Amino acid sequence: MDVSGPLQLFLIFIIFCLTAIYLLFNRNYQYWEKRGVPYEKPFFLFGSLSFILRKSFWDYFYELSKRHTGDYVGIFLGFKPTLMVQTPEIARRILVKDNAHFNNRYCYSSYGVDPLGSLNLFTVKNPKWSNIRHELSPMFTSLRLKTICELMNVNAKELVLKIQRDYIDNNEDVNLKELFSMYTSDTVGYTVFGLRVSALNDPSSPLWFITNHMVKWDFWRGFEFTAIFFVPALARFLRLKFFSQPATEYIMRLFRTVVDERKKTNQNTDKDLVNHLLKLKENLKLGADIKLADEIMMAQAAVFILGSIETSSSTLSYCLHELAYHPEEQQKLFEEVDDAIKETGKEILDYENLQELKYLSACILETLRKYPPVPHIDRVCNKTYKLNDELTIEEDIPVFVNVLAIHRNEKYYPEPDQWRPERMIGVTDNDNLQYTFLPFGDGPRFCIGKRYGLLQMRAAIAQMIHKYKFEAAEPHSTPSDPYSVILSPKSGGRIKFVPR
Numbered sequence: 001m002d003v004s005g006p007l008q009l010f011l012i013f014i015i016f017c018l019t020a021i022y023l024l025f026n027r028n029y030q031y032w033e034k035r036g037v038p039y040e041k042p043f044f045l046f047g048s049l050s051f052i053l054r055k056s057f058w059d060y061f062y063e064l065s066k067r068h069t070g071d072y073v074g075i076f077l078g079f080k081p082t083l084m085v086q087t088p089e090i091a092r093r094i095l096v097k098d099n100a101h102f103n104n105r106y107c108y109s110s111y112g113v114d115p116l117g118s119l120n121l122f123t124v125k126n127p128k129w130s131n132i133r134h135e136l137s138p139m140f141t142s143l144r145l146k147t148i149c150e151l152m153n154v155n156a157k158e159l160v161l162k163i164q165r166d167y168i169d170n171n172e173d174v175n176l177k178e179l180f181s182m183y184t185s186d187t188v189g190y191t192v193f194g195l196r197v198s199a200l201n202d203p204s205s206p207l208w209f210i211t212n213h214m215v216k217w218d219f220w221r222g223f224e225f226t227a228i229f230f231v232p233a234l235a236r237f238l239r240l241k242f243f244s245q246p247a248t249e250y251i252m253r254l255f256r257t258v259v260d261e262r263k264k265t266n267q268n269t270d271k272d273l274v275n276h277l278l279k280l281k282e283n284l285k286l287g288a289d290i291k292l293a294d295e296i297m298m299a300q301a302a303v304f305i306l307g308s309i310e311t312s313s314s315t316l317s318y319c320l321h322e323l324a325y326h327p328e329e330q331q332k333l334f335e336e337v338d339d340a341i342k343e344t345g346k347e348i349l350d351y352e353n354l355q356e357l358k359y360l361s362a363c364i365l366e367t368l369r370k371y372p373p374v375p376h377i378d379r380v381c382n383k384t385y386k387l388n389d390e391l392t393i394e395e396d397i398p399v400f401v402n403v404l405a406i407h408r409n410e411k412y413y414p415e416p417d418q419w420r421p422e423r424m425i426g427v428t429d430n431d432n433l434q435y436t437f438l439p440f441g442d443g444p445r446f447c448i449g450k451r452y453g454l455l456q457m458r459a460a461i462a463q464m465i466h467k468y469k470f471e472a473a474e475p476h477s478t479p480s481d482p483y484s485v486i487l488s489p490k491s492g493g494r495i496k497f498v499p500r
Contacts, residue, residue: 032074039074047076065405086405088435095443108232117242120303176493222483317493
């Protein structure tokens, strides 16, 4: 039987389809050129993302700001035209002043495929977002943080002991990112579930099982997060999950176990997130939709675990790395902590004492300036917006704030690539320095756990600096992990701890 005819027709059809796709993409890739916007020349299919999984997004956004120094630049996330804004003035308009035009994130969110990934405070869309945010805000009052600080100090003491036990006595190589992930995991276990567990002492800790899946970046996890954050259409097609499958299943089991135990014992405490989530379930008034209410609760627990561990462990790693290369600043920090301990007569500083350590705060804030864990803030335009006389942003166009372009701009920070804590002396936790300092975002969707994150970093550094000197153990300029969407040192971070 002669099949040459049908085969030829099939080949012609394939060629036609490929040509149509090419022409469609090529036409789409003229989007910014037609609007007179400077832009990154796109690659077919990948757009501006041809670097993925070979270079970190952090490095890409930094290099983008060096290639394009204007107020904004056009890029393509796959085939999607995206505007990258790079000035404090425009950032303020997008995030705060005209937030009504940009009140949702761009990242993938699909309830049917990934309930925990789509209903958490980070990804959920309005109006659910505003309801959830309102109910969770009381979780981070000063009074509650004072209580949590007590446990943070207990865990920081365990951190100091582990450093002595493993990295000094046993002369093991340190992986700062993993070490600080354990420390933050222990704190979040109590904050979320009311569980006193210790990954620092026991790697079989149930919370460490969850967080170990969340914070270890490999090729596939990097691909998942890249698609979720930057190519949501692909993430939707592939039915990807915001949290890894093992972590998702374990969080759901642990959460249900804790909730059931609370119901059996009639235990009621305001000290952890579970209690607030149970109240959230009541206040959302979802009626008979018990499944949705439970999923909303578990989604907040999951995103709090990921957010509080990943960003804090990264910032702690880079802060110690810089202190190791700045012995004068390290000595100044030690003296501040030592003076506070002598003045208060306390072996371990409490919440108020930690808040008063101005140089410690400056070291953390300067680290967040130089190394913001998330190099961009994503929004999507939900109704046409006139940016200026030359450019109108159309509905459904993503708009990203390039945080690195602002943080590393010498106009706002002279010699921006230098780590200088003195820049941040006297800066409060809530000061965005006229929108030139945005590590936690800004506007209605700013990071709700900001004060919690800063507190757990203060507690850890204060105890470590008082017990150990930090000495450099790797080059000052260290590569970032290309698989991680959140900034992370590829090596994990290496320093040498020396007892004082």
